[in-house]
Amino acid sequence: MNATTGHGVRRRTTVAAVIIMIVLVAFVVRLFDIQVVRADDHMADAQSVGNFVGGATLPGVRGSIVDDKGQVLASTTVRYNAAIDPSLAHNVSRLDDEGDSYVETWGRIAERIGDVVGIEGVEVEKVAEDAIANNPDAEYISLKKGLSTEQYRELLEIDAPMLILEPQKSRSYPNGAVGANLVGFTGADDEPLAGYELLENACLESTDGKITYQRSADAGVRIPGTTTETPAQDGGTLNLTIDTDLSWYLLQMLKEEVETQNAQAGSIMVADVKTGEIKAAVDYPTLDPNTPGETDADNRGAKALTRSFEPGSTFKAITAATVLDQGAATPLTEIRASGYEQFPNGAAVGDSFMHPEYRYTVTGALIDSSNVALSKIGELVPDQTRYDYLEKFGVGQKSPIDFG
Known part of the structure; x- marks a missing residue:
């Protein structure tokens, strides 16, 4: 073999090796692209066909x-x-x-x-x-x-x-x-x-x-x-803060009282005065949540927390607390009050029963729930003071219990 022929063979061998290397590199690059770079795309395509x-x-x-x-x-x-x-x-x-x-x-x-x-x-x-x-x-x-x-x-x-x-x-x-x-x-x-x-x-x-x-x-x-x-x-x-045993007892008592009074409905709420936790909020009529469809829609909610009503005599306790806290009276302070009186501002106030003038103490006025006597007790402090105390008691504010 002459020198020229030998050089030709080596050249062809080198070219073939280079071509093989290029093909191998191309395969490796393509494999890397399929298995790593675009693996998620190919997996999604495969999953979309048949039951892969x-x-x-x-x-x-x-x-x-x-x-x-x-x-x-x-x-x-x-x-x-x-x-x-x-x-x-x-x-x-x-x-x-x-x-x-x-x-x-x-x-x-x-x-x-x-x-x-x-x-x-x-x-x-x-x-x-x-x-x-x-x-x-x-x-x-x-x-x-x-x-x-x-x-x-x-x-x-x-x-x-x-x-x-x-x-x-x-x-x-x-x-x-x-x-x-x-x-x-x-x-x-x-x-x-x-x-x-x-x-x-x-x-x-x-x-x-x-x-x-x-x-x-x-x-x-x-x-x-x-x-x-x-x-x-x-x-x-x-x-929840609810006491189930207490709620059961109150529900039985409320049911009996609503039926005795032939009332449409009733509610009872009990709160822990130290923590503010609601221990019971009971309504009657109520529902069995296992079969709610058997109860009228009007009786499926928590009326004790959602129904609006006049606070009524609860304000008497707030009035007495304001006066006592301000030192304007003591539990034994006397107030004279009849069963019905006309006040200087034109307001007419009456008690739930007619009676002559009584010598009430603050305690006695609360026991009798006397509208006239508690109205007079409220006048022992300025109007602004009463307003400030109503705010402190939360009157006019939305309850933090976000129940609808």
């Missing part, structure tokens, strides 16, 4: 409402119903952990389902067979109701295409009408409709989670090792 991605919902649980001692006023349970699609009750192609295919028989799948729900495998098969016998086009037949979350997850792991799983959320109010006017109620799927169920929904509401996994494009078989889980977020617990 499968999954199931993990229902979150709505938070509980409890009283001041932690006694449950409202809670949610989640149970699951299992059904079979008889048209899909047949053998299933699977992939093992090594990616090799195999067939799991319908009989074996039925046994696995039966082990979870407490039914013999042959009975599971019979449910599907009977459904088809009765209706060749059947696609749904109930198998088992009221399954737990643990059973639900075990059934998901079986990955049986003929198995239909349906979550059922149930909101319950164990104390019935006690505190119901405050607690409120929910509708279908835990939708808040009234009371603190609605007002504090941001605290109580839950967020569902999800289990996702990849399926093969050809047979729709779950690919081992591809399962991911987004946990469900349960709702928070709402702790």
Whole structure:
């Protein structure tokens, strides 16, 4: 071989090597672009075709409402119903952990389902067979109701295409009408409709989670090792200041009194004077939140907190407190008052019963709830002082209890 030929061979070899290197680099760049740079785009495209991605919902649980001692006023349970699609009750192609295919028989799948729900495998098969016998086009037949979350997850792991799983959320109010006017109620799927169920929904509401996994494009078989889980977020617990036992007692007493007086309705509210906490806010008529539709809409709310009414004799206690706090009188200070009097400013004031002039003390005027005597006691301090004290008592201000 002469020198010229040798140089030609080396040149061609070098050119070929360079071309091969360019091709390899191009493949590497393209692979990097597919698997790293544009991986999300390609994954989205793949998921949009066929059943590449499968999954199931993990229902979150709505938070509980409890009283001041932690006694449950409202809670949610989640149970699951299992059904079979008889048209899909047949053998299933699977992939093992090594990616090799195999067939799991319908009989074996039925046994696995039966082990979870407490039914013999042959009975599971019979449910599907009977459904088809009765209706060749059947696609749904109930198998088992009221399954737990643990059973639900075990059934998901079986990955049986003929198995239909349906979550059922149930909101319950164990104390019935006690505190119901405050607690409120929910509708279908835990939708808040009234009371603190609605007002504090941001605290109580839950967020569902999800289990996702990849399926093969050809047979729709779950690919081992591809399962991911987004946990469900349960709702928070709402702790009210209500005393359930006190509320129960007051509700019985109020019901009796409303019926005795042949009244349209009644309300009782009890507050802790040291903390300002509402320990009871009871209305009658009221509702059972387990069956709110059985109660007239006008009686489903908390009238004790939403209804406007004249404060009436409650102002007498405020008047007496103002005068005593200012030192303008003592509990034994005497005030003369008749059953009806005309005041210098033109106002006419009368008591609930006619009587001659009495020598009231401040204490006695409160006991008799004398309008005339308390009006005179109020005059012992300037008008501006009374106004200032009314403001301090919160008169004219909106309650911090934001109840509708």
